[in-house]
Amino acid sequence: MKRIDALDVLRGVAIMGTLGTNIWIFTDPGGPAGFLSGAPDAGVIETFLRFLTNGKFLGLLTLMFGIGLELQYRSAVRKGLRWPGRYLWRATLLFVEGALHYVLIFEFDVLMGYAVVAMLVAYLIGRSDRAITRWMIAAGSVHVVLVSLLTAVLYLAGDQALGGSTGTTRYTEGSWPEQVAARLQDVLAFRSELVLIIPMSVLLFLLGVRLMRAGVFEVERGEPLRRKLAVLGLGVAAPINLVTSFAGPTWFAVDRYLLPPLVALGLLGLITSIVLRLGEHQGVVRRGLTSVGRAALSSYILQNLVASVLCYGWGLGLAARLDWARPWWIPALWAAICLLLAVLSALWLRRFSRGPVELAWQWAYDAPRRRESVTR
Template identity: 65%
Template sequence: MDRRIGALDLLRGVAIAGTLGTNIWIFTDPGGPGALLGFGADAGGVETFLRFLSNGKFLGLLTLLFGVGLELQYRSAVRRGLTWPGRYLWRATLLLAEGILHYVLIFEFDVLMGYAITSMIVAYLIGRSERVVTAWMVAAGTLLLAMVGLLTALLMTMPAGGGTAAAHPSGWLEQVELRLRHAAIFRAELLFIVPLGIVLFLLGARLMRAGVFEERGARLRGRLIAAGIGAGVPLNLLTSFAGPAWFMVDRYLVAPLVSLGLLALITSIVLRMRSAPGLLRRGFTNVGRTALSCYVFQNLVAGALCYGWGLGLATRLDGLRPWWVPVAWAGICVLFMTLSSLWLRRFDRGPIELAWQWAYQAPWRRTRAGGGQAEQVSGAGR
């Protein structure tokens, strides 16, 4: 059991660091977050490859882990004889509130809102029959395919470089105002996150039941590695270099296949390790144990480094792109590995997790609080 839970913490830590690997290109773009919506000219070969390493894969991995966390929450509720989804809907509501604050105050492309909405839907499906679950997965997957296909066809008709965005406002209050004024544009990704999330949440729950994190799941992990790494990585590389028009296919269809391979590969490595965890593994694991805090604060730090209200490095170091970007990513990752490790010496959860848990328990102060690893898994961010 400890080894399985350890694999989940490590996976979440890798996923949190990986999402920063995607988001760091947004923070360091002198055109600001709006530049991502421009679907303009192709990036250079080196930058395209560096983006390929993270784009969509860790979003998919974290989404799968949210499904695992929801399954653990469901099992915990059943063991304790609680009504399901019951209190879980309050958890999802708190996550939605956190996502809204994160979007307005820190980052345009927050994913917590999408996870909250998805969890409210999937909470009513997690205990249903295999037939019902399969039907929902097929329906959500079909909707996602249709939307990605239509938008990809539209992008193919657009002239290259025709959507370049203006520079991002330098002041923090200006950024907040921009997010509020253009919420429909910046939050459009929810249209893709929710159906993708339904599929991956339910798939994560199924993989959990199939024993993917246990010794008995060796054959299943082998198949996932073959599909996700053996087939998914070459296909993902192809779509990454196919041009901006293939962005949706690359991020929402191909990259999640690689996510399955990553989940299986990392879990297999953890299950085979017999020695004590090294410094790097402990660092990622501690980030995973404080995932929500690290997700929010790493975006805040990236904004302070890159935006005009902070050091403004996105503009100052534009001439050094793409080389300085992975250096910034690595520096922020090391910072939060260190901070999370120091924090966990005194506390068993991250700072935001502690506040979030207090808010979750507030309506039921006189009842025995639910806790443990199941809550930590489903409390993670993008």
Template identity: 60%
Template sequence: MQASTATANTGRIAALDLLRGVAILGTLASNIWIFTDPRGPAGVLTNLPSTDSIPGVVETVLRFTANGKFLALLTILFGIGMELQYRSALRHGRSWPGWYLWRTALLFVEGTLHYMLIFEFDVLMGYALVSFRVAYLLARTERAIRAWMWTVGTVSVLVLLSLTAVLVTAPDSTTPTAGGTELYTEGSWLDQVGQRLLQAPVYRLELLLIVPSGIVLFLLGARLLRAGAFENSRRGLLLRQRLMRIGLGVGVPCNLVVSFAGADWALVGRYLLPPVVAVGILGLVTETTMRMRRQVGPVRRALSEVGRAALSCYVLQNLLASILCYGWGFGLADQLAGARPWWVVGAWAGICAILVLFCRWWLRYFSRGPVELAWHWAYTAPQRARTADHENRPVRS
């Protein structure tokens, strides 16, 4: 296999750091609409902006631009990361999944804490569940992997289309919400934590959609890496061009139409079409990195640094948005409700700037982000304890 020229001197695939940075800031561009709605998650999910006014059209276009696509891209990248871990285990003669299952357990704990303390729509818990299943699939044959992708993917599509058909044909009704306006404008942080615990069955229903689609996207990421999507070769170029044609040429127009079709098509607009667009973004960013591999400007450097501390930035951006928007913080969601969507764009840009500056400063002194460092310490703790126990064991004569 021909090595990719997008690989940095450290052995990292440079395009992956850049893609992770794009995915993290893009995910914030989707979630920021949740934080900035005074009614909280229930408000943004049940009340789409009206297209009868310029602000409404602008908000619809902006939400379309980010909705689901970068989350799908992040999911694919998790699958690529797992494939790299699998290859590393094979190179070093380690059993698989072996210690990787401990990583999935830590990810689930991290996601659970993130959900309870910060954000109702955490994805890390779902990623942990997906990782546990996919870890065993990576060692299977390509035929078995394709069978899993087609089976799970087909079922997921049928479920999403069936639910959409029910929404389209059902009479209009008031959608039940999980928490009122006062919780996010006047409630304390502890009030919100308690609400997340009480409403966990409601908020965590999304896992029923995230886990099946995540299995498909994790496996897709692994297969793209195996197929040479990050190689500086003809087959890599042809694959990236194909991804761009499908994702940008087909996925974007279809997704745009659905975005203006109303709330009944929300599931298709968030879970079905965005992964198609995501593969186009992956192909475009990777190909651009290949062509400009010797030109590392400030934008690419900033995005790559965010990508190196992706988990830290994911948690930090949601914490910053909570402080900025909720009543227990600055309360700007309520105070600036009449300035949507313009102030929302400013909030997103401001948080992005903080993340970029933080990563620039932090990575001068550490090789990983703070969450990544804590995660790595916890991951290696049992191995260190096992080694220490072995070294301290008395030698029998």
């Protein structure tokens, strides 16, 4: 099957955009809890900068995983393989990878959640369009109910919503082993978002499947669909999302989990149209995004590792040292890490077909097959 160039670019945008959200967590001296408690007090500029990325690229990345699942399903059907078959082993490896990433590096890992959702959606993807639509409606309804309940709780909490001081110096003075121990100890608190977004992820996985089947990446057939997505996401949802970003902590759930996935659809439509219009033309920006997209898992883990080393107390401690320069130094740090990712991934891919994590992951994925071959 011919490689879809727009997918690599979209993955690159999603990975860098996800860092655009996470960078505010790494650069908060209080860490993840400080990020949440400090959000209501952010100034106009910082609030706007957070609006640009908050939840949107999480939604785009989730759509990409759904599209990837559809491609895996098509490959299995084309080869006459049993489905989901070995794909469940693939999802299991993703879960293990996410668990290691969570424990060793970052509290808000998304890979564990994607693995769980992938196992569920793998059993749905081969059903009829009507059945998939029913599951999408059910998952979307549950998601809206959860967001509504959380919004009601935040409204009743009033000024206490997401507020208060964290009182921890774990991220400014603590060691790396202390942070690892905290992630293990507070696993229920840190993994609560993962559980919360499972219905949303199911919906976006299935929506990615439906968009792929509707020809969203085809030049002529997909043009009307891409135009509708851009209008819905960027023309309608984005302006409303801008309002909720400044509306206070009560609208936290709507601002992060309800409107951003719609904006992500607009980004998918717009970016895909641009890539298709450019054709084979490869500028510097596109080459960088493509390289990061081809090594998406490696880039996702590396960007969080680099941000940890630069920002936390056991590394360079920039979060505490440069807190006086907020918010200006934070976009600069994001841009520097993105540039590093683009350069390293491009250099790596000159010699290898996949990123380092992807190669290790593929080796583990093929391990049962090699064992069977040796046994025979």
